[in-house]
Amino acid sequence: MKRIAILGSTGSIGQSTLDLLASRQDEFDVVFLAAHRSAKQLAVQAGNFAPRHVCLAGFGPDESPPATIPGHLHRGAEGILTGLEDSQPDCVLNAITGAAGLTASAWTLENGLDLLLANKESLVVAGPFLRGIQKRSGGRILPVDSEHAAIHQCLRGERIEDVRRVYLTASGGPFRDTAKADMDKVSIADALAHPTWKMGPRITIGSATLMNKAFEVIEACHLFGFSADRVEVLVHRQSIVHSIVEFRDGSMMAQLGVPDMRVPILYCLSWPDRFDFDFEPFDMSRFATLTFEAVDPERFPALALGYACVRSGGDSGVVLNAADEVATGAFLEGQIAFPRIIETVERVLSSHEVHSIESLNQVAEVDAWARREAEACLQLLP
Secondary structure, three states: OEEEEEEOOOOHHHHHHHHHHOOOOOOEEEEEEEEOOOHHHHHHHHHHHOOOEEEEOOOOOOOOOOOOOOOEEEEOHHHHHHHHHHHOOOEEEEOOOHHHHHHHHHHHHHOOOEEEEOOOHHHHHHHHHHHHHHHHHOOEEEEOOHHHHHHHHHOOOOOHHHEEEEEEEEOOOOOOOOOHHHHHHOOHHHHHOOOOOOOOHHHHHHHHHOHHHHHHHHHHHHHHOOOHHHEEEEEOOOOOEEEEEEEOOOOEEEEEOOOOOHHHHHHHHHOOOOOOOOOOOOOHHHHOOOOOEEOOOOOOOHHHHHHHHHHHOOOHHHHHHHHHHHHHHHHHOOOOOOOHHHHHHHHHHHOOOOOOOOOHHHHHHHHHHHHHHHHHHHHHOO
C-alpha cells in the first residue's frame, strides 16, 4: 500500500482526490490530512479514512476546533510540516492554495518523495529552487493541473529536445467576449461564474483575469524546461483539449478528455500505470466542433506579466503571486474594480529589482515586501 498525505483536503482538489481513494483503500493508506479551518469537514474525512495525523493550519496552538477530529491533531502552518514528518508518507498531494504551499512542496522533494502538485504557486514563486532540490534528492513532480498533466502524458517516451512548442489551452473565463471598456462594470458574481470549471474563489478570479494561465506558463517552463517563446496560450472554449505538444518533425500530439479534475488527479495517483475509472465516457458527437483562438492581449494583460516573469527569472514570480493574492482579495471584498487587479500587480512588479532565490527565507521576505507594496498601491488606485 502507498502511504499518501493530502494537503488542502477540504478544497475541491482534495475532495476529488478522496472521492477517488474511497474505492481504493486497499491500494492507498491515507496517513495525513490537512485543511485550513474547515474543522467539521476534516472530521468527516478523518472518520472515513482514519489517518494517524490531521492538521488545521488556520488554527493557533491553543485554539480548539469546533469538532472532534480523529487522529493526532496538529495546528498552524508549522503543523503541516510536523504532520508530514510524523506521518512519513510515500507521496504527497499538495492542494494548498497560494504561496503557503511552498514549504510543503520543498519538504516533499527534499525527502525524495513523489509530489502530486496542484499548488502551482510553488513553481511560480520558486521553480528553479525546487528543481534544484529535486535534482539532488531524486523526488518527482507529477502535475495535477489538467494542462500540465496533459503535457506530461504527451511527452511520455519523448525527448524534450524534440519539442518545438507547447500550447496551453484556456477556456477564456467568463469575460472572453467582454469588451475591455466594459470590464470596469463587471461584478464579483460575474467574475466567479466560470463557464466550465467549479473551483475556489482565488483560482476562479485568476481564470477570469487569465492570471491563472500566466501562472501556468511559468509552471510549464519550470516543470519541463521550456523557454518562454516555446509556450503559447490558446482560447479553447470547449475545454476538451487540455494541451497540445508540437514536435520538430511537424507532428502534433494532444490530450483530450471531459473537463473533470478527477482525470488528471487519477493519472498522477496511478502513474506510471493507469487505473480504471467510472467516468462520463467521451462522446465525440457532443464535441464535433473544437475551436481555438488567440488570446486578446488588450482584454487579458495578465498573460504578458507571466511571460515577463519567465524571462526575468529569479524572485519575480514571488512578487507576481503575492501582489495578485492581495489584489484579488481586495476585489473579492468589493474594494476595487476588476481591472485594478492586474494594474496593481503590474505596478508592484515594475518597482521590484529581481534577485536569484537562495533560500525559502528569502522567498518569505520578498513575499512580505510585495504584499506591502500591493496594499500601498491599492490606496492609490481609484
